[in-house]
Amino acid sequence: MTGALLIMLAVCGGLALGIAIHNRESATPAPAAMPPxxxxxxxxxVLDRISGSVTVSAGATLAVRVPAGVITRAGAAAGSVLENEGEVLTTVNEVPVLLWLGEVPNYRALGPGSSGADVAQVQGVLRRAGYRISDPAGEFGEHTAEGLYRYLRERRIVPRDLGGQPISAEEWRSVGVPLGMAVFVPELPVRVSGGPCGTLGAQTEAELCSLEFGAPGFVLEVSVADAGRLEPGVAVSFTLAGSVVSATLGERLPATIEPGAQGSGPPGSAPPAAAEGEATGGGPRFALLVPADVAAVAGQQSRAEVILARSxxxxxxxxxxxxxxxxxxxxxxxxxxxxxxxxxxxxxxxxxxxxxxxxxxxxxxxxxxxxxxxxxxxx
CATH class of the missing domain: 2.40.420 (conserved putative lor/sdh protein from methanococcus maripaludis s2 fold)
Incomplete structure (x- = not known):
């Protein structure tokens, strides 16, 4: 009798537990459907595009070097643009350094008896200023000396001989262009870069400043991952000085290694080669073909967008x-x-x-x- 009672109680207890579990599961809400x-x-x-950066580079650069001395008048400021032949770049020991047009650098002093392409450049300066020069081209004769003397006097510049010593009116035939008194550039205008062309009171340095000239170059830099998707001829747009510029992608540029780049090899070993078109510290670079009428200054930068495809x-x-x-x-x-x-x-x-x-x-x-x-x- 006792055993039968125990069996009955166990069966009833199990049935009650099963009913309780079923009721609890029925009360659990189903997962809510994702709202539409x-x-x-x-x-x-729809645009398939790549982002990058554009940097404006100088068309050409000329280093300005002058003899040792002291800057006695502040030079042209960094970033300034010089448009006219005869402008003063700086003044060293009270001798103005003049900007003249010419392909041959001023590597020597010029005066009576000098001859060569650099003398012809000086004669060209004088003729463009309105002076008549009858000496043979490239020969520093009396007519060249007379024209140079008048050129300097009319610009309130002290005429000097080849050695840089001031001369009197009676000594006009000995007038010359001392070394460092002129800087010849192939074209104008030029832009001063690399700092001012001399700080008042400072000693002159090996390279005083740099002059940038010629049509600027435009370089697009993108990520390594995106470079493989680019082909010459695709459209590139960027904003420069508030204006949108439409350009065309050119060829990928050769790799460059920044001066002083350190490799991971032993001391004295060469730095590792960069991937093609990749500058140290940057991504692959491509030349941009930009309309000639786009005004730009070396050093300007902008974000760029390359359109690969459009719906x-x-x-x-x-x-x-x-x-x-x-x-x-x-x-x-x-x-x-x-x-x-x-x-x-x-x-x-x-x-x-x-x-x-x-x-x-x-x-x-x-x-x-x-x-x-x-x-x-x-x-």
């Missing part, structure tokens, strides 16, 4: 996550109304895809993710 997220078809283009006419834009595939593989979109819209996909980039189709209209709401609510799903 919608986007709109727009007529904005064509008749395409609309939608988030890529909205595109669905039927069993047969034909892509489609689900409208908020529940309608299935057949599409022809175009390019996809930056999370968006270009789509076209007979039933597509800009402004139509499209299901991106989640499920339609019962009231929105088709009956």
């Amino acid at each position: 997220v919608f986007g709109k078809l727009t007529d904005a283009p 064509g006419e008749g395409f609309l834009r939608i988030e890529g996550a909205a595109i669905r595939d039927r069993a047969g593989g034909a892509p489609w979109l689900r409208a908020r109304s529940g309608e299935h819209l057949a599409i022809e996909p175009g390019i996809c980039a930056e999370g968006y895809c270009a789509v076209s189709g007979a039933d597509l209209r800009a402004g139509t709401e499209i299901l991106i993710s989640g499920e339609l609510e019962a009231s929105e799903a088709p009956g």
